[in-house]
Amino acid sequence: MVLSSRFLSPRLRASAVHRVFRPRCCLPPTQYLYRRKYSASTLLGPAPTTLAVNRQRLWDTLHYTAQWGDSKDGGVRRLALTEEDKAVREWFVQEAQKYGATVKVDEMGNLFAIRPGQNNDLPPIGIGSHLDTQPAGGRYDGILGVQAGLEILKVLHENDWTTHAPIAIINWTNEEGARFNTGMLSSAVWAGKATLEYAYNHVDPEGKTFKDELIKIGFQGPVKASYLANPLSAHFEYHIEQGPVLEDEKKAIGVVTGVQGMLWLIVTVTGRSQHCGTTPIDRRRDALLASCRMISRVNDVAWENKGLTTVGVINSEPQSPGTIPGKVTFSVDIEHLSNESMDNMAASVRSLCQEVADKHGCTVDIEQIWRSEAVEFHEDCINAVRSAAIELVGDDQYRELPAGAGHDSVNTSYHCPTSMVFIPSQGGISHHPSEYSTPEQCALGTQVLLNAVLRFDEQLKKKS
């Protein structure tokens, strides 16, 4: 995704792109949810084995690795390609090797810890998430998904269980986009949605390039970052919900059916800067007043379309209490489960802004700077997760929901069957040191993940 900072004042421009216009990832989900219909006959049978995850080991390991980037307030600050990221990666590699996996590193530093199966001609079934965090992040977002993968590796190893397809535990690089300002960057390169050159040229706020920093920590691997050169049979991602829905509804497990679409507009309203005291109220072209009326109506668009709209940034010029604002720029974030509705909402925003601008003697220019399509996950993977959830918690204790935030699974879903498992987040809080899920919740989600992967593996076996 390409970001524009032209609408920001020059003073703010350098820092604000990193601070304010961070691309979407791991943000709270929308309140607009849907439930998919399924028939009992589509459920898969019981998991092919009764392998059990080790709750205490998972919990201890999760908190052990929080030492790399420990923010001393219960959270983790582990930005991509820093010394802390290097340390946790080195630990990941050693740990995976201890339990019988071989670690492949690709050009983006994505790590694939591969445990062989019975049929190693098949691409591995991926269990992926991320070990990088937000600047003031928690101990669970992303990290839990990778740790759960390692726990599964340990369970398979100690039980001497060989899956049909190989299994790959994946750590995707720079999912958060907190340091290098594009979220899900490395899975995007793997998916062919971004070029290697584009990714390598990202710079952090200090001007250091992604490529140099990747080389510096020793994780620029030889494997091509590509779904063609390094394919997956499927991708399962386990994550905290990061929102309040599961907790509010007292559900233990979320079966994630897709990810909503997201779109950004930058609206520039131009009026005329004039003296506040000498310009009569009926002769003004007040760009900020017009913008306020637009912003109020942008919110109506969300209600009318059962979607979400947010104005998160406003800049007014010339920033003088004695001058009528002559130019305003503001951002509009639009989200919907349907791409068509999302685009209709954008069209509504465009027309209402034009109408309001005309009334206020202003002109308006609207630029779309980013669009991420809504994605529906694959029925085979959803079904594997759903079947595992029902088996473990029953029909009443799970719900289906879309992810409101971007995840690497969006990118994998373009090239292999994909789904996700959610567990509740206490208070719906995420991207904060107080992010929390209980040891029982963390273990339950891992068990659902394991059983879903084993079910999917069984299906692959039947097909081959």
Ligand SMILES: [Zn+2]
């Ligand atoms: Zn995440």
